[in-house]
Amino acid sequence: MSQLQQLRTTPPYEEPWKVATLVNLLAGGRLNCVGSVTLTQNGGSTQLNDNNIRPGSKLFFTPTTAHAATVSGLWYDPTTIPVKGGSVTLTHSTVNQADLDFDYVILT
Numbered sequence: 840m841s842q843l844q845q846l847r848t849t850p851p852y853e854e855p856w857k858v859a860t861l862v863n864l865l866a867g868g869r870l871n872c873v874g875s876v877t878l879t880q881n882g883g884s885t886q887l888n889d890n891n892i893r894p895g896s897k898l899f900f901t902p903t904t905a906h907a908a909t910v911s912g913l914w915y916d917p918t919t920i921p922v923k924g925g926s927v928t929l930t931h932s933t934v935n936q937a938d939l940d941f942d943y944v945i946l947t
Contacts (some may be wrong), residue, residue, distance in 0.1 A: 877938070878939035879908070891924075899947055902940070904940045906911065912932045913929060914930055
């Protein structure tokens with residue numbers, strides 16, 4: 840959402856179809872705040888980079904592979920998110936598998 844240009848509130852207004860398209864995308868849940876991450880194999884931490892991460896963001900993860908579902912202790916320290924945002928370090932259990940894939944959603 841931060842990449843959208845601000846809509847005009849004074850004449851000349853934005854074209855109505857642009858506003859309608861934006862509203863329809865938002866109503867359909869099409870936000871630019873989702874992604875996927877693969878955790879580091881045999882590692883206890885993984886760096887997640889996403890421009891939508893900001894201080895105060897809440898991240899929610901869903902495993903997308905059977906091996907990812909075996910990961911325990913997946914968490915992050917919200918106080919370590921840089922002031923400018925953009926990244927966070929995920930801490931997790933060590934699993935010797937390459938397909939530790941998760942989908943995530945960011946709420947700010």
